Amino acid sequence: VRIGLFDSGIGGLTVLVELIKKFPKADFVYLGDTARLPYGNKAPETLRRYTDENIQFLESQAVDLVIIACHSASTIALETTQTPSGLPLFNMIAPSANQALMCTKNKRIGVMATKATTRSQIYPKYFNTLEKGVQVISQECPLLVPLVEEELTQDELTTLILKRYLKPLLSEKADVIILGCTHYPILKTPIAAICPEGTQLIDPAEALANTIPIVESLATGSGRLEIYLTDHSPHFIEQAHHLLGDSSQATFLFPET
Amino acid sequence: VRIGLFDSGIGGLTVLVELIKKFPKADFVYLGDTARLPYGNKAPETLRRYTDENIQFLESQAVDLVIIACHSASTIALETTQTPSGLPLFNMIAPSANQALMCTKNKRIGVMATKATTRSQIYPKYFNTLEKGVQVISQECPLLVPLVEEELTQDELTTLILKRYLKPLLSEKADVIILGCTHYPILKTPIAAICPEGTQLIDPAEALANTIPIVESLATGSGRLEIYLTDHSPHFIEQAHHLLGDSSQATFLFPET
Numbered sequence: 001v002r003i004g005l006f007d008s009g010i011g012g013l014t015v016l017v018e019l020i021k022k023f024p025k026a027d028f029v030y031l032g033d034t035a036r037l038p039y040g041n042k043a044p045e046t047l048r049r050y051t052d053e054n055i056q057f058l059e060s061q062a063v064d065l066v067i068i069a070c071h072s073a074s075t076i077a078l079e080t081t082q083t084p085s086g087l088p089l090f091n092m093i094a095p096s097a098n099q100a101l102m103c104t105k106n107k108r109i110g111v112m113a114t115k116a117t118t119r120s121q122i123y124p125k126y127f128n129t130l131e132k133g134v135q136v137i138s139q140e141c142p143l144l145v146p147l148v149e150e151e152l153t154q155d156e157l158t159t160l161i162l163k164r165y166l167k168p169l170l171s172e173k174a175d176v177i178i179l180g181c182t183h184y185p186i187l188k189t190p191i192a193a194i195c196p197e198g199t200q201l202i203d204p205a206e207a208l209a210n211t212i213p214i215v216e217s218l219a220t221g222s223g224r225l226e227i228y229l230t231d232h233s234p235h236f237i238e239q240a241h242h243l244l245g246d247s248s249q250a251t252f253l254f255p256e257t
Numbered sequence: 258v259r260i261g262l263f264d265s266g267i268g269g270l271t272v273l274v275e276l277i278k279k280f281p282k283a284d285f286v287y288l289g290d291t292a293r294l295p296y297g298n299k300a301p302e303t304l305r306r307y308t309d310e311n312i313q314f315l316e317s318q319a320v321d322l323v324i325i326a327c328h329s330a331s332t333i334a335l336e337t338t339q340t341p342s343g344l345p346l347f348n349m350i351a352p353s354a355n356q357a358l359m360c361t362k363n364k365r366i367g368v369m370a371t372k373a374t375t376r377s378q379i380y381p382k383y384f385n386t387l388e389k390g391v392q393v394i395s396q397e398c399p400l401l402v403p404l405v406e407e408e409l410t411q412d413e414l415t416t417l418i419l420k421r422y423l424k425p426l427l428s429e430k431a432d433v434i435i436l437g438c439t440h441y442p443i444l445k446t447p448i449a450a451i452c453p454e455g456t457q458l459i460d461p462a463e464a465l466a467n468t469i470p471i472v473e474s475l476a477t478g479s480g481r482l483e484i485y486l487t488d489h490s491p492h493f494i495e496q497a498h499h500l501l502g503d504s505s506q507a508t509f510l511f512p513e514t
Binding site for chain 1: 291292293294298299300301302303399400403404406407414417418487488489490492
């Protein structure tokens with residue numbers, strides 16, 4: 001089986017890592033739209049255009065299912081469960097929201113996300129369809145993606161910024177926090193260090209991987225990984241080796257050039 | 258006369274502001290390629306493609322001259338002085354480099370810039386063609402654009418990051434520092450506060466405006482301003498009103514949608 005997924009940059013690699021753990025024999029096609037990154041500050045119309053183009057590209061690579069491994073892009077496709085040619089389509093929003101709802105005791109759920117995701121109000125809307133009485137405390141975290149891209153995950157700067165972003169979530173006593181951008185699991189340790197003990201952090205990559213059913217066809221393949229990048233990004237390639245491990249046999253390809 | 262200029266986002270507005278001051282009667286066409294911003298972390302091949310497309314767009318708007326109001330894009334067009342159809346083409350690199358050379362006493366010039374500009378080595382190469390013996394101290398400042406976009410210019414975070422970026426420039430005793438990205442003049446005050454007295458900061462927007470000759474044709478027009486954006490960005494429009502002043506009569510247009 002060939003699993004297709006896309007993100008604007010490296011964030012979706014956290015999803016890829018979880019999927020490889022679960023389906024080590026599957027083949028993967030990853031599209032990083034690095035020429036147009038980031039997606040988190042783009043308007044809905046633009047995200048729709050990029051998402052349509054990326055899905056079309058993955059379909060042209062003969063994949064069997066498509067995962068939108070980016071929360072900002074997922075906001076415009078929450079209700080779309082099939083690609084234009086009928087392949088199963090998964091997004092990042094529903095899995096972590098469902099998991100958060102199972103975990104919360106006080107029904108106060110915090111969401112850290114990009115501007116695009118936060119302003120779409122996708123989480124409050126989704127929770128509202130599932131269960132009344134859930135209070136969502138949303139926080140835009142626009143500086144986290146640049147900090148992760150700069151590999152400053154252990155830096156005092158990052159701690160300072162995280163404290164600022166977490167303050168409203170913690171003062172509103174959120175007992176579950178959704179890391180609502182595929183970059184954020186990389187910051188799980190410094191985020192956990194700031195939160196009170198017992199606060200549950202939802203890793204959207206794990207949540208997504210848990211929703212893909214283990215069917216026989218997903219256990220087939222040769223474990224190949226093709227990574228397509230729309231910009232020649234040495235930074236992406238370096239980070240990919242770091243996140244995937246040196247043993248990964250990824251082939252990098254550049255469709256636009 | 259119609260002056261065309263482009264940048265990935267709001268940075269080029271600092272250039273536009275200087276040009277309007279100098280040529281208040283001219284008409285301006287500004288293209289903000291917000292759908293693909295930022296440019297500062299993209300590869301040279303991608304920057305070339307975007308620059309070619311943007312120049313072509315401005316030519317189609319019947320402008321009389323074109324300014325690449327983005328340093329990262331300027332790095333790939335330093336030696337190009339005409340557009341494909343023969344219009345005069347200006348870039349951001351040469352004006353501030355020339356001014357820095359006139360101002361430095363110890364021939365140690367600091368350059369703060371994006372990754373794309375720094376890694377292109379454009380400033381050291383350019384200085385080398387002008388005069389031997391200039392020492393260029395370059396510093397990538399990838400977090401400054403996100404901080405300016407978040408309007409955190411007065412924030413302790415920004416001071417902390419600026420101190421870090423300025424450290425190598427100041428310890429190497431640069432007496433002139435080029436603010437080598439059109440966003441950075443917005444940070445001139447906090448940068449000046451960290452530098453020793455007498456350090457000269459080169460504002461590239463001013464330097465560029467000074468290189469456009471005051472000819473009679475530039476004094477004609479009706480003072481119109483058209484701003485084209487490739488992404489529907491309320492943030493850009495808000496920032497444009499802030500930077501240009503409420504009295505500016507800008508028309509916003511969206512060519513892609």
